Amino acid sequence: MTESPLTSPLAFESVDDVAAAIRADGGRLSTARRLVLEELFAADGPVSAERIATQIARKGPTFEVSSVYRNLERLETMGVVRHVHLGHGPGLYSLVGGGAREYLVCERCGRVTSVEPKRLDAVRNQIRKRFGYEARFTHFPITGLCPDCARERSNGQRD
Amino acid sequence: MTESPLTSPLAFESVDDVAAAIRADGGRLSTARRLVLEELFAADGPVSAERIATQIARKGPTFEVSSVYRNLERLETMGVVRHVHLGHGPGLYSLVGGGAREYLVCERCGRVTSVEPKRLDAVRNQIRKRFGYEARFTHFPITGLCPDCARERSNGQRD
DNA sequence: TTTTTTGCAAAACCTTTGCAGTTGG
């Protein structure tokens, strides 16, 4: 995150922070919900609902995927969580706090490159200037060929 | 949008053109397949498999969605058809010939802007220069806020 | 106790697949 002179609008830096927000929102901090949050805080990248469920199940009682989805949905509405679609698989969830990331994905090899939003500002400016759109690559990534695949392609190699 | 002075690399300009290619590929032009192609040629934008099936069913015997998918898959492999994911719904299919399109989609209002690839070259160059990726917005669009929604957002209005 | 949350089962949605029967060439 380096410098962030501006405090992020949502400063959820711990499970307790989120717990407070949930309570303020009329919610409760069930064991299950706490575990979901712990998984999200522990994850080093976006994770699927399925994965959250299985990780939690490994530490104790089974936890239904449907409940994970319900939790994630609520947290997303609250602005605590966000999800990204990296290809055709399930959506991947992560905390909003802790520095946003934007993504580039290779359509050929599946490689995912995660970057600080700042590094995409020049691209964003181009898009704004030409189309008026305010582009974000947090929910749907930039898609194309990664450097390696682009090189192979231009070397005339097969798909 | 409008003019496309350059001929596309794959010049399938009619159902018959495609039919010839299909036969050359060992395939047959069944009634159903011909209808799928006619729908694609008649469409003025990318359409879902479901829509193709219902449109065809309106003109005669029902046509299974699964068969539409099988046809689209084959046509896509042949390079005649392509599909794009504009958001969370079903994939939308279109003919490759007739000029490629790339897309920008508003996450808030769903607005879709379709542009000639050429107009995105500056953006592509930025991305190539900074990340080495060869970006394409034909399969997954650029996502963000359209001009109107971006303006509302910056005016401090509610979501 | 009261309201939220969960488990479980089921369904919704998009897409793929198997198989037997039909059809195009």
Added chain:
DNA sequence: CCAACTGCAAAGGTTTTGCAAAAAA
């Protein structure tokens, strides 16, 4: 005729939903 194609039914993967039981406050 024979391979390709279709209908039908079923399943696969992801996500949502209904409802009664369990748990948080």
